[in-house]
Amino acid sequence: xxxxxxxxxxxxxxxxxxxxxxxxxxxxxxxxxxxxxxxxxxxxxxxxxxxxxxxxxxxxxxxxxxxxxxxxxxxxxxxxxxxxxxxxxxxxxxxxxxxxxxxxxxxxxxxxxxxxxxxxxxxxxxxxxxxxxxxxxxxxxxxxxxxxxxxxxxxxxxxxxxxxxxxxxxxxxxxxxxxxxxxxxxxxxxxxxxxxxxxxxxxxxxxxxxxxxxxxxxxxxxxxxxxxxxxxxxxxxxxxxxxxxxxxxxxxxxxxxxxxxxxxxxxxxxxxxxxxxxxxxxxxxxxxxxxxxxxxxxxxxxxxxxxxxxxxxxxxxxxxxxxxxxxxxxxxxxxxxxxxxxxxxxxxxxxxxxxxxxxxxxxxxxxxxxxxxxxxxxxxxxxxxxxxxxxxxxxxxxxxxxxxxxxxxxxxxxx
Numbered sequence: 001x002x003x004x005x006x007x008x009x010x011x012x013x014x015x016x017x018x019x020x021x022x023x024x025x026x027x028x029x030x031x032x033x034x035x036x037x038x039x040x041x042x043x044x045x046x047x048x049x050x051x052x053x054x055x056x057x058x059x060x061x062x063x064x065x066x067x068x069x070x071x072x073x074x075x076x077x078x079x080x081x082x083x084x085x086x087x088x089x090x091x092x093x094x095x096x097x098x099x100x101x102x103x104x105x106x107x108x109x110x111x112x113x114x115x116x117x118x119x120x121x122x123x124x125x126x127x128x129x130x131x132x133x134x135x136x137x138x139x140x141x142x143x144x145x146x147x148x149x150x151x152x153x154x155x156x157x158x159x160x161x162x163x164x165x166x167x168x169x170x171x172x173x174x175x176x177x178x179x180x181x182x183x184x185x186x187x188x189x190x191x192x193x194x195x196x197x198x199x200x201x202x203x204x205x206x207x208x209x210x211x212x213x214x215x216x217x218x219x220x221x222x223x224x225x226x227x228x229x230x231x232x233x234x235x236x237x238x239x240x241x242x243x244x245x246x247x248x249x250x251x252x253x254x255x256x257x258x259x260x261x262x263x264x265x266x267x268x269x270x271x272x273x274x275x276x277x278x279x280x281x282x283x284x285x286x287x288x289x290x291x292x293x294x295x296x297x298x299x300x301x302x303x304x305x306x307x308x309x310x311x312x313x314x315x316x317x318x319x320x321x322x323x324x325x326x327x328x329x330x331x332x333x334x335x336x337x338x339x340x341x342x343x344x345x346x347x348x349x350x351x352x353x354x355x356x357x358x359x360x361x362x363x364x365x366x367x368x369x370x371x372x373x374x375x376x377x378x379x380x381x382x383x384x385x386x387x388x389x390x391x392x393x394x395x396x397x398x399x400x401x402x403x404x405x406x407x408x409x410x411x412x413x414x415x
Contacts, residue, residue: 030071031277032204033063033134035190035246036156037214038270039261040078045157045184047165052149054086056170058101059142059163059185060093062223064231064245065202066136067193072109072127074144075189076119077270081151083119083187085144089171090130093139097221099164099176101141106172107132121152124189134193136235142188143171155186157260158214158251161221183220190246192276203277204244205230205414208264209284212335213249217391217398224399225249229406234414243414246275254288255314256307265314272318273325280414281322282370284332286311287395290352291343304348312359319366330413331366333357333373338383339394350383368413375408376401 047057072090076083088109094100109127111117119125134140163186164179195202207213207227215225231245248271252260261267264285272281293299293307319329334353338345345353361369376397378386385394389401397405 029202029277030192030194031065031202031244032246032275033065033067033191033193033244034061035206035248035275036159036185036188037248037250037261037267038075038077038154038156038189039250041153041155041157041184042260045155046153047149047182047184047186049149051165051180052146054146054169055165055167056143056145056176057163057165057186058099058176058179059144059188060096060139060161060221061142061185061188061191062096062137062139062161062228063134063191063193064137065193065235065241065243066134066138067195068131068133069129069194070132070134071129071192072142072188073124073190073192074117074119074127074187075124075154076150076187077122077124077189078154079119079121079150079152081121083150084116084147085119085187086116086147087145087169087171088117088127089143090132091141091143093141096139096223097162099141099179101174103172103174105132108171129194136241137232140191144187145169145171150187153186155184157184158211158216158249159183159185160215160218160223160225161185190275193244202242203279204246204275205280205282206246206248206272206275206278207282207284208268208272209249210253210288211249211251212287212396213247213284214251215247215249215402216251216396218402222399224402226397226402226405229403230409233406233411237411239415240411244277246278248272252288253285254292255285255311256289257292259288265317268318268321273321273327278327280328280330281318282330282332282409283315283318284334284372286334286356287337287353290334290349291337291340291345294346294349295343298346301348304352308352308355311356315359315365328367330368330370331360332370333360335372335397336377336383336385337395338381339385339390341393342395345383370409372405372408375404
């Protein structure tokens with residue numbers, strides 16, 4: 001009996017020790033606080049090749065939630081050759097509309113302990129974590145020094161933020177006087193944070209969309225996208241301060257076809273599923289599919305029926321892929337665009353929009369619905385955006401309209 005009791009005691013101690021080690025070894029949760037959809041910029045949105053050689057590029061981003069440890073993801077997703085980065089720094093921005101940084105918070109980034117990194121063609125690369133107290137809604141400056149121009153650029157044209165490039169090594173400089181400016185981002189794909197103060201469910205929302213999510217019409221460095229409003233609201237509430245907002249919008253993006261960037265279904269893995277700590281996706285895509293269908297000429301009724309079926313089938317693909325990772329998908333209804341002079345939609349286009357929105361609203365398709373159509377439409381002309389929310393082109397909201405969109409999302413979805 002004594003031997004049996006000793007054996008049972010030894011087993012209990014072994015189980016207890018194993019459980020303790022498992023808890024101690026569990027890493028802190030990383031979650032995204034900022035991200036940007038990567039694409040291959042066209043000539044007018046690219047950085048001149050001669051601007052890269054040996055130069056420092058400083059790029060400013062507005063994070064959503066704060067943390068005490070940070071890591072940065074760089075991307076060569078559309079490069080056709082390896083890209084060598086000679087050095088990288090991260091620092092608090094002294095002002096979001098200048099190249100100035102706070103030198104006291106400047107951190108040199110490393111990659112597996114090395115100051116430089118070579119990113120393979122088509123790949124992304126995470127930096128090693130650094131200790132840095134990042135406040136919610138803070139501006140951070142990411143400074144990169146290049147050996148030479150990428151062979152095939154990777155970036156995000158619609159940054160709505162100013163970047164600064166200056167020849168030479170200026171990674172740690174407090175300012176970059178006389179730097180050349182460009183309202184685009186290059187090579188920076190995501191920033192993650194860890195926080196010892198945050199609850200275990202620290203997590204992120206991905207906003208997947210087109211130019212309406214990207215913030216078309218928002219002036220540089222004003223942070224007036226609908227996702228910015230959502231981030232401010234989340235950080236204002238103690239119940240949701242552990243939730244980050246990641247804007248993965250691309251101007252001109254479509255669900256079914258490539259445009260200025262890869263189609264939504266093609267980029268879903270990289271732009272949604274690969275984000276750290278993602279628990280929710282807000283999907284606002286489809287207006288460009290509808291508009292392009294008939295922009296140049298009318299199409300037969302079969303084509304209208306087909307695009308509704310194909311867009312909703314693609315929604316289902318994205319929902320299923322997200323659910324397989326435990327991610328909830330929130331469907332956002334397509335905004336009215338009857339006043340668009342770019343797409344000049346007909347009654348048939350409006351019927352397509354209504355059919356897709358009906359599918360989005362149908363219980364059981366999405367996990368929840370944000371009815372942007374309902375809050376943005378003109379009650380007197382439901383196929384048009386309300387004038388007070390319209391930028392003037394009948395397609396994109398004004399800054400006031402983006403604010404309305406950001407305020408229309410129930411925070412209870414993320415508690």
